Amino acid sequence: MWISNEQFLGDLGMGAMHLEQGGYTMHSKSFAESIFAERDIRWIVGAHVKQVEAGKVEYELLDSTFHEQSFDFAMLIPPFAGQEMKAFDASGEDITSTIFAPSGYMKVDADYTPKPYAEWSADDWPKKLQNPTYSNMFAVGIAFAPPHQISQPRKSPNDTLITPAPPRTGMPSATMARAVAENIVDMINGVSDTPTRTASMAQMGAACIASTGKDFFTGTAAAMTVYPVVPDYAKFPDTGRDQSLTSGEVGLGAQWIKHTLHHLFIYKAKLKPFWSVIPE
Amino acid sequence: MMQDQIPENKRPYEQAYFPAKPNKFVLFMHTFLPWQIIRFAALNLKIVRLLMKGH
Numbered sequence: 001m002w003i004s005n006e007q008f009l010g011d012l013g014m015g016a017m018h019l020e021q022g023g024y025t026m027h028s029k030s031f032a033e034s035i036f037a038e039r040d041i042r043w044i045v046g047a048h049v050k051q052v053e054a055g056k057v058e059y060e061l062l063d064s065t066f067h068e069q070s071f072d073f074a075m076l077i078p079p080f081a082g083q084e085m086k087a088f089d090a091s092g093e094d095i096t097s098t099i100f101a102p103s104g105y106m107k108v109d110a111d112y113t114p115k116p117y118a119e120w121s122a123d124d125w126p127k128k129l130q131n132p133t134y135s136n137m138f139a140v141g142i143a144f145a146p147p148h149q150i151s152q153p154r155k156s157p158n159d160t161l162i163t164p165a166p167p168r169t170g171m172p173s174a175t176m177a178r179a180v181a182e183n184i185v186d187m188i189n190g191v192s193d194t195p196t197r198t199a200s201m202a203q204m205g206a207a208c209i210a211s212t213g214k215d216f217f218t219g220t221a222a223a224m225t226v227y228p229v230v231p232d233y234a235k236f237p238d239t240g241r242d243q244s245l246t247s248g249e250v251g252l253g254a255q256w257i258k259h260t261l262h263h264l265f266i267y268k269a270k271l272k273p274f275w276s277v278i279p280e
Numbered sequence: 281m282m283q284d285q286i287p288e289n290k291r292p293y294e295q296a297y298f299p300a301k302p303n304k305f306v307l308f309m310h311t312f313l314p315w316q317i318i319r320f321a322a323l324n325l326k327i328v329r330l331l332m333k334g335h
């Protein structure tokens with residue numbers, strides 16, 4: 001049983017995606033439901049987990065009804081959360097709200113003006129990941145405050161927000177980290193006073209390989225690529241994405257990619273020779 | 281077959297009744313080596329193109 005706060009299976013926290021399958025441009029809801037149905041996995045979506053006890057999880061649905069699911073074994077992924085850090089300036093004044101959003105993530109060069117879902121734009125997303133007040137503070141990956149979710153937010157009548165947070169997976173996190181690190185080096189070395197490289201999630205892609213059986217000859221994985229992570233309906237009016245770079249498929253080849261990435265990234269983490277040429 | 285002999289989620293109007301399910305040929309291709317070698321190469325190429333766009 002799969003329990004998720006997604007509005008539908010395949011939302012993936014990024015308002016879903018479209019992929020080419022069998023001559024059709026298909027929505028990721030169809031893709032994900034097909035994989036789940038094939039593997040006999042049931043799903044409960046639009047659910048907010050309220051409480052977990054031994055052998056039992058309680059959740060609220062979008063209609064504010066409460067339900068229970070029993071389990072022998074459960075894997076729970078808690079929602080993203082910022083750190084409860086406080087910030088003070090040199091005179092001891094509390095500047096927490098200047099640096100951090102109420103969610104605990106660091107404010108960067110995003111457009112945080114509250115606006116309805118229909119008015120969200122790719123341009124709201126930060127490019128330099130730099131705090132607007134303190135130019136020597138940056139936040140990448142999970143640490144920066146997104147301007148809003150990517151998926152359409154939904155609330156139950158009880159006012160419980162039931163929506164996935166924007167994914168900041170390994171590839172985008174590391175891409176942002178590299179751009180920011182290189183900008184900081186330039187700023188320290190006096191090459192530039194301001195960051196010159198950008199790494200907006202609305203201008204970068206991501207690849208995600210989810211293993212569905214790890215044997216080297218009989219295993220499979222679902223490989224998904226998406227460009228850009230944050231849909232840009234101004235550039236790509238149909239689906240918000242470049243369909244030549246947005247795809248999904250299941251197969252052994254994808255599982256081999258999972259194996260390859262596993263070894264490459266561990267090699268890179270150990271800083272072995274030529275580690276820096278291995279991409280993020 | 282009586283409906284109560286079918287797993288609950290696969291009965292008509294239940295969630296697993298609707299999604300597309302792969303046929304035997306598609307399942308065979310998922311692990312068919314020559315095709316998967318091509319897919320491995322194609323996926324690698326796609327990821328390289330993604331990297332070039334985003335970096």
Ligand SMILES: Cc1cc2nc3c(=O)[nH]c(=O)nc-3n(C[C@H](O)[C@H](O)[C@H](O)COP(=O)(O)OP(=O)(O)OC[C@H]3O[C@@H](n4cnc5c(N)ncnc54)[C@H](O)[C@@H]3O)c2cc1C
Nearest residue numbers: 077083085140141142143168169170171173174207208209
């Ligand atoms: C179960 C799971 C599976 C995943 N699978 C994939 C996958 O297959 N592919 C993929 O691309 N991504 C995957 N991800 C996502 C990926 O791991 C994260 O997106 C990525 O690690 C985010 O990087 P980050 O540097 O922003 O944060 P993190 O990697 O979380 O780094 C934050 C660091 O800050 C440290 N820290 C926190 N608070 C403090 C403090 N007060 N002082 C000092 N240090 C502190 C933490 O210890 C941590 O080391 C997965 C995530 C999870 C949870």
